[in-house]
Amino acid sequence: MSRQAQTWDDSLTIAVESHVGMRRLNNQDSYVVLPAEDRETWQNRGHLFAVADGMGAHAAGELASKLAVEGVAHNYYKYRSLSPPEAILKAVEETNSEIHRRGQANTEFHNMGTTLSCLLILPQGALVAHVGDSRVYRLRKGVLHQLTFDHSLVWEMRAAGQIRSTGAESGIPRNVITRSLGPNPSVQVDLEGPFLIEPGDQYLICSDGLMARIEDEDIGTVLGTLPPDEAAKYFVNMANVRGGPDNTTVIIVQAEPGSFQCESKTAPPLVVDSSLETMRTVPFWVWVAAGILAVLAVGLFAVSQPIPAVICALLAAAAGIGSYLYLHAGTPGELLAGGRRLGKGPYVQESCAVNTTSIGRIISAVEELISPDAGRSTNSEVQRVLECLKEARQQNEHHAFHDALRLTSVAYRILIEQHQRFMSGGG
Structure with a gap:
């Protein structure tokens, strides 16, 4: 269809x-x-x-x-x-x-x-x-x-x-x-x-x-x-x-x-619930500061400095809790603006320049489907396929890439029709 x-x-x-x-x-x-x-x-x-x-x-x-x-x-x-x-x-x-x-x-x-x-x-x-x-x-x-x-x-x-x-x-x-x-x-x-x-x-x-x-x-x-x-x-x-x-x-x-x-x-940014938003990150220095404050709190307690120790502990806790809330909480109705988007794609990218090499590779893939003895075959359909591929090579050399692929498309159709007749018992 x-x-x-x-x-x-x-x-x-x-x-x-x-x-x-x-x-x-x-x-x-x-x-x-x-x-x-x-x-x-x-x-x-x-x-x-x-x-x-x-x-x-x-x-x-x-x-x-x-x-x-x-x-x-x-x-x-x-x-x-x-x-x-x-x-x-x-x-x-x-x-x-x-x-x-x-x-x-x-x-x-x-x-x-x-x-x-x-x-x-x-x-x-x-x-x-x-x-x-x-x-x-x-x-x-x-x-x-x-x-x-x-x-x-x-x-x-x-x-x-x-x-x-x-x-x-x-x-x-x-x-x-x-x-x-x-x-x-x-x-x-x-x-x-x-x-x-x-x-x-x-x-x-x-x-x-x-x-x-x-x-x-x-x-x-x-x-x-x-x-x-x-x-x-x-x-x-x-x-x-x-x-x-x-x-x-x-x-x-x-x-x-x-x-x-x-x-x-010009279109208004998409509105999303905060749970759909792209994963946030907390700057590395925030985690470092929280860790240093926690270590200081332990050290100050060890040397009998309870007030400074409590202050450091509270600051470390505030940094940790604040970072957690920043990562996992949010206000419903956040905007995907300024290039922000959901997900991590694209996941793969491939250069696909259209040239004699790329078109030639596709033609070669069709040729590999043909028997090595096909050139001596008297089957008219096989000969048509070979003629299409030969002309496709010529068109590719002249940078007529569209025509080259169209000719391989004709070859594909002939091969498929031949296979379908064979499977149905039509020879």
Whole structure:
């Protein structure tokens, strides 16, 4: 399925593709695309996009992902009195509760779960709500940023310092996730942003069927070369030709260079409850001073100077208590202003320059799928693939990168159609 649309004011171009893959019978991915219908909705709620990747036997995964995207969309717009960060957080938490309730009520759906990655395009910037190992990327000026943290065993162990080299990851299952909607009555939701949006920025929300088969560098190259509708189709075909073991869903959102106007400088700052605010830090010298005062208090007591000792002890206690309150307390209704934002993203960035090297790498990856004896084959489809790749090489040498990728896209489609006929017994 493909969808390309523009928002109510033509400032965004949106493309969507979702495919069952080459080995699955059912598509357990779900998505929602809700661009604002008018300016008032844009200013108060923005545009909402989400991808969910379900998990569970039988139809459980399909139900979980469907409940996730439908639930978060409904609940987000239900809490109009809350700011977007507060509303999306509450929406995801309530959606998790409902998925968990449905799972507990029916043994066939017991322990069903789903990832959920949401992107809000707001006047204040891009805001992300995330649980699981689906991802949200941003491509800006040739650099791909991963805005979400994978809630997977590999990423959690790496963050905890238990993985110190790339080779050490080889023995860790990559498909084990540590956080999802549904299995538990409550869930911890990551909020990231708001990130300033610049004209030309592209956002990609995807299930792991994409990035499990395609490296970040190639993702950025395709995004930077093809328009959104072509790139979305290209990603699905690329994943399928490389095995397609899982469902693949992608949403691409592009801030149009000629029409998108970021309103972050004029829009009122987002209001958040203090518990959602970015973690505060206390200056190191405050802790040092508190420690020195505590040591002095002990020393003064030891030399029978009770009054100075009590004063030092009280000052040390005041510093400690004040620091604690500063870190953990706050007044509801704090502002995300002056560049302040939630979360710690981006977590990964990759330079993705579009050039003969990056395009050539993608062409080579297609060539590796072809048998070494293909050149002697009389099969007309094989010959068409070889001709496409040969012409793609020529276009790449002439820096016609768009045309080169389009030719590899034709090769992908031929290979997929050939595989589907073979699997259906058509030869």
